[in-house]
Amino acid sequence: MSAASQELMLSIRGVETFYGKIQALRGVDVDVHAGEIVTLIGANGAGKSTLMMTICGSPQARSGKILYRGDDITHLPTHDIMSRSIAQSPEGRRIFSRMTVMENLQMGAILEDPSTFNADLEKVFHLFPRLKERRSQRGGTLSGGEQQMLAIGRALMSRPKLLLLDEPSLGLAPLIVKQIFSAIGELNRTEGLTVFLVEQNAFHALRLAHRGYVMVNGSITMSGTGMELLSREEVRSAYLEGGAH
């Protein structure tokens, strides 16, 4: 992929994060270049979501640096980070379940210039036609897959340059996972959107991503292109064939 030669979008250097006394991340280095899809795979409790949350500043890294397009965002408050054209679809989707689909999407664009709202809305509806059908329905009444689409759609409404996705396949049927991953791929191809994807579903994630990282116990143990990682024996046995982690 030629993407690697492009601008460095997100650069994580030696990040260590603690929950109280417990160390969750042990010196993590991750790079995401503009226009790339980068995935982070790992078992339960490896620290994938912690890295995602550390990028968002909650909790903040105790040491190390996180640079977003050259700016140090390590110690900024969450809302400051998230208003810098970074959008996140958080783990567990966290849509506003008592608000309608429309209101949820509007919440995504709450900090944006309202003049582009309609165009953005059309884009999201084009990507996920199901959301258009369900636009006046309450978020909580959507199916799991639709809720995930809504969470991604809501994130896209803020016109992000970098999209952070935390386990979008969680608890979804294989067919829906495929749909969502193909939508992410489409966004990347047509809009050039940079995506950082945290996944347990290693097979789909590595097939979609340009590059991947494997995390074990808070450290990165392997990295490489998606296809490279897919063919590695350690990855296959640990994450693809139901082996022990």
Place this chain on the structure above:
Amino acid sequence: MATTNQPTSSNRPEGAELESEARRAAMQGVPPFNAEPAKRSRLAQSFREAAITAAIVAGLTLFFFAFRTNIATGGLDLAFRPDLWLIWIAIAFVARFLLSYFVFATESPITGFFKRTKSERSSLPIGKILGIVLLLVALTLPFLLDVFLPRQNRYLLDLAILILTYVMLGWGLNIVVGLAGLLDLGYVAFYAVGAYSFALLSINFDLGFWVCLPMAGLFAALWGIMLGFPVLRLRGDYLAIVTLAFGEIIRVVLLNWYDFTGGPNGLLGIPKPTLFGLEFSRGENGFAEYFGLEYNPIQRFIFLYYIILALALLTNFVTMRMRKLPVGRAWEALREDEIACRALGINTVNVKLTAFATGAMFGGFAGSFFATRQGFISPESFTFIESAIILAIVVLGGLGSQLGVVIASVVMIGGIELLRNLTVLDAVFGAGFDPTQYRMLIFGLAMVAIMVWKPRGLISTRVPSVYYKKKKAIGADLVSQGEGH
């Protein structure tokens, strides 16, 4: 001893299984049939339940109604009042019987209508029509009273002013509790801040109502922010406790800072509001004289009524507009999910503080109105029970519903006042029965009843603030209970 080693149901763990196997074999594949327990008839069942209820009431009220200690010469005298006791037992019996017979024991309870959500009922915008009707009635109330009930004119107008004060307080608290989902048990603190800032400003600096009103609102908002800062990290129960304490702290300070607030003696001589400098008094330069009218004290009440009506409508208008602004949307989103809000780049600190400040500001307005209406304030008026009543109005009305607050205020405040005038009850309970003494009991009963039948408040539907083509109400079971997470 071979027989003792035979497996029986008592000495072998698998005994129960064997037993059921044996039973299955005996039935030869016919599934076991358990006779359904004989169902009592609806009437008998209701009678039984009513009798149990009556017995409980009899036991509970034995020492409240059946016996009474009177002060007699040389000590206390024990009076036995079986009639009052029996009346209460009978009331409980009949009430429970009716409830059981018509609601609990039937397939189609008569309360079914209330249970249905708005979206299931007709598509007519009942809420909107009711709102307009109520607004028209409110606007013309002084004249309606003058025409239809001239004898009780002043009393009813006073009551209407009281109800509107609570409507305004309810709407103010609705911003904090209903929209932002921050449970505030100390709302009366802002009411007190508003009242005392107006009273102190007017007494010490000789300022009028209209100058002080915005200042009182600002002071209250400031206190709202001051309360907001320490509680930013708290949610739900913990937030409720801190706000409760805040309400009490303000009251205790007012009570003990004698030099400044007058302590328990309160503040006297708070000026009445004027209409562009015209006082509502008899004689020179009065309102009546200026317009060539005959002086009548009712004019001042009408004026007060329109002030509180305007203030309440302002509160409502601002709330409705804010719901459509990003900040209002952020309040509602905050109620739903704080983490998601932060993930969208919303500064939750500011959002919470604006909710506290806005709610407090309207509390402050209501407080200065209260002070000018009474002409006298003391810490007595700002006890926890006031906070509780305001919160009850918001919860019973349906969190986040503007119309619900109005209905709940009319029912709670108006209903309690109405009890004063029900001389009919004297005939039942004997002379000297004062229904207002039972107001807290009735209050509690009303709450229990509403929470049983309408667990999310009287008006529990939520109208989305954006819609694609058609406004669609969101049914009661889908609306937040305001638990704030």
